[in-house]
Amino acid sequence: MTRTRWISLLGRYGVVVALLLLVLFGWLRYDYFLGFFNISSVLRYNSMFALVALGMCFVIMTGGIDLSVGSTAALGSVVAALFSPQGVWIGLGAGVGAGLCVGLVNAALVTRLKIMPFIATLATMLAASGTALLLADNQSVSVSYDSGFTSIGQDNSFGFPIPAWIALAAYIAGWIILNFTSTGRGVLAVGGNEDATRMMGLPVGRIKFLVYFASGGLAGLAGVILASQFGAGQPIEGVGWELFAIAAVVVGGTLLTGGVGSVGATLAGVLLLGILFNVLNFENGKGWISLSAYWQSVIRGLFLLIVVVLQAKLAARGNAAVRDH
Template sequence: MTTTPAPLASPTRIRTAQLLQQYGVLVALGLLILFGALRYDGFLTPYNISTVLAYNSMFGLIALGMTFVIMTGGIDLSVGSVAALASVVAALLSPYGLWPALFGAVAAATLLGLINGLIIAYLKILPFITTLAMLLAARGLALMFSNNESVSADFDHGFTTFGQGSIGGVPFTAIVLFGAFAVGMLALRYTRFGRHVLAIGGNEEASRLMGLPVERTLVLVYVLSGALAGLAGVILASQFGAGQPTEGLGWELTAIAAVVVGGTLLTGGSGSVGSTLVGVLLLGMIFNILNFENGRGTISLSAYWQSVIRGAFLLVVVLLQNRLTRGSKP
């Protein structure tokens, strides 16, 4: 009995699938902005744009760290809890000024990221298990330090200016977001660290045999993820004027969604920092449009429906990504 080999995909189909993988999310964002501009009067106003950028800067920073983690083939489920803990630490230190609060919160979050990295790299515990344990530990620390209540930030020493201030109408937090992504893109494209990240995600054992510093790179990746989650926590506390120990629930899923929407493969070894930023903006724009629709009275969706929509959107994107990945292969 003979079997007929599967037909080869045509070069045109392969090229189309590759283009959709690279630029599909950017096209989707452009179409969504065009739709919003045509449908809503205040959609492209400076106020709405700055609000979207300021609010989504927290998710963007976490997604940036998650991009590097996923490119190694790992996952970090602790980022939401780490951000909540950082927000509490920042609020507690805010009476001493912005810089002590900023560095103290980021240092605490970086320490937790370091612990994640050391356990994953040297004790060989799966990232899912390690970061799940850290999720619970960080949440417990946040609740303990805050006595299970919001911690008011100090408004007299410039701390809240970080999350609420702007330069020329551009929020400080948006400047931090774009600056972080610019550094991330340069690091991935032009440094040995970026090449090592992709190599480890492609084949960790082969990377080790080639003499690449696998363990050190993995530790650095989770340190980076923790530090960026800590920075997101500082923004959370400074934007809302309080440390929020119960905030951050589901932030890790939002970050994963943005990374996957941007085209980074969950299996590792391939990804784009710039596309993750577009994915963050796309998700933020979707919920911004839903808010406009709520305001028009066209629909009436509670905040809980955002999680439902986010989950459904992530599932659809993963299915499309899987289809495009198959279509891009000869």
């Protein structure tokens, strides 16, 4: 039993183990890998993905999917940039608000009109992207440097980048909601067996509504950070973010069919994919090999596959052993 326990634990927390191994590898191999500058830039950049992945994690736990997060972040960045002259908070609010609007549409399509999440969010993905391009007039919208808007993405607080603090706060909130509120448990119940959850008397519609709404808001927030960090609203950014987010969530052991998932493991998944990218950059910097961005994608894809397959194998062995006892 103890051995099977270990196997099933390894299956569950495999992503954390992989993350630690990767960090160890980087630390041993590259001089400045754990240097302040590198850590801070990895965190700053990946905090956007972390926010998007958090929303995605909740959506996937209900058994749904949100393909619109990348476009929504792009839209959020444009809207935030447009409002940035009015001040930090207004820019921030506008960006998040734009994201919430997309989230609201997704939520309504999925819960009221009963449209399949894949289709509904595919439609809003296109619509949000188009809206971002329209608002930005097909170019990047530079933000106001006078209002202090750029401090959200570029400044540090207590030694760490502000975006990292924002992401951390969001993950702590997400963890508490998932584990210590009835809505959070409802998210997992809906994903595990929607009919049963309805029979149990839980507000299935409201739960699903909330996850899409929140996912939109988080994508909008990521967009705000994007605009602030790079000094411009980016209507064509965000392409492929949804896939990165799905990858991070899945690497974190969350089932795509819903019902099982973890906020912490999702964060580990984001960091794993982000740091892998970082490691490949360092490797390029060593000058031994030169990997184009395309090769990096291939390698990331392979790595993702290996982690997921290993986890599935380990989890299956763990489960089989548990059943036999």
